[in-house]
Amino acid sequence: MAGPSDGEPMRKILLCLDSDPQPSVFDGVVAVDAGADHLFRHGGVQPADVQALVHGAMFTRGGDDLKHTAVFVGGSDIAAGERLLEAVTKSFFGPVRVSAMLDSNGSNTTAAAAVVAAGRHLDLGSSTTAVVLGTGAVGLRAALMLAAEGVRVRLASRTQERAAAACATLADKGLAGAVEPFSSSADALAATLGGAQALISAGPAGVTMVDEATRSAAGSLRVAIDLNAVPPLGLAGIEVTDKAAERNGQTCYGALGVGGLKMKIHKAALQSLFERNDALLDAAEIYAVGKSLG
Numbered sequence: 001m002a003g004p005s006d007g008e009p010m011r012k013i014l015l016c017l018d019s020d021p022q023p024s025v026f027d028g029v030v031a032v033d034a035g036a037d038h039l040f041r042h043g044g045v046q047p048a049d050v051q052a053l054v055h056g057a058m059f060t061r062g063g064d065d066l067k068h069t070a071v072f073v074g075g076s077d078i079a080a081g082e083r084l085l086e087a088v089t090k091s092f093f094g095p096v097r098v099s100a101m102l103d104s105n106g107s108n109t110t111a112a113a114a115v116v117a118a119g120r121h122l123d124l125g126s127s128t129t130a131v132v133l134g135t136g137a138v139g140l141r142a143a144l145m146l147a148a149e150g151v152r153v154r155l156a157s158r159t160q161e162r163a164a165a166a167c168a169t170l171a172d173k174g175l176a177g178a179v180e181p182f183s184s185s186a187d188a189l190a191a192t193l194g195g196a197q198a199l200i201s202a203g204p205a206g207v208t209m210v211d212e213a214t215r216s217a218a219g220s221l222r223v224a225i226d227l228n229a230v231p232p233l234g235l236a237g238i239e240v241t242d243k244a245a246e247r248n249g250q251t252c253y254g255a256l257g258v259g260g261l262k263m264k265i266h267k268a269a270l271q272s273l274f275e276r277n278d279a280l281l282d283a284a285e286i287y288a289v290g291k292s293l294g
Contacts, residue, residue: 010068011037012274015057017045017084019075019104027074030263034270050087058098070273071100078104078137089280099279101269104137106262108283109269110227111141112290113262118198118223121251124149131156131193133184133209133234134202135166138227142200144170145287147178156184156192184209193218201226201234212237216248229255265290
């Protein structure tokens with residue numbers, strides 16, 4: 001197996017597999033800032049392409065040196081990213097493997113930042129009810145992380161049917177009964193928020209999910225987090241830069257207010273890939289990284 005020249009440290013190599021035609025510049029910059037020495041970046045990657053790329057990264061090193069190579073799966077399509085991660089893991093055999101991380105569209109690190117932020121102001125557990133608005137990649141992962149803490153989660157979408165389908169997806173992950181479907185339509189929103197202590201809005205960009213009057217009227221609500229940075233924001237009355245700002249008796253975060261923590265989690269997760277050669281970082285593992293940051 002090849003190694004560094006005498007006296008030189010082993011370089012940290014990150015193999016970046018992106019489902020989009022062009023690899024993410026954002027992910028590349030964060031990887032460099034997290035300490036990766038070299039990025040091997042590939043765009044438009046399909047599952048059939050993965051094995052040859054991963055084997056090329058693995059077979060040049062062996063033993064303890066394998067921990068100096070890792071794989072990052074990105075892109076804007078989380079479903080495509082999940083298929084790529086599955087192909088990555090299938091490329092391993094026995095102890096011959098490298099660490100890998102999935103963060104397509106920043107979904108895992110963003111969801112983790114939102115839940116960690118909420119946990120700074122609430123005792124997450126069975127006595128807490130949280131509403132997650134949005135059944136996309138970030139919303140699903142936030143719901144999964146909250147449910148794993150024992151929180152009663154209301155996963156809300158514009159239609160009850162879509163919310164139910166999203167809950168069924170989480171039930172397949174062993175969370176049956178921990179997440180309930182609710183509606184985020186205007187006429188049902190007050191009931192959806194009723195009795196909840198936390199609110200995370202992970203809806204589509206530029207769509208107001210909750211107006212200020214409805215949010216203010218939710219008397220039990222203590223923490224409100226909006227992950228949409230594109231105006232109009234998802235939670236009216238919250239500023240995109242809010243970071244634990246007190247508004248109408250609620251501790252509020254905007255997307256940029258959560259963004260600093262998201263970046264810390266992203267970098268820490270990447271750094272942890274090079275500590276061993278068998279780490280696999282998806283939603284639960286990235287949330288654990290976030291919790292470790294406090």
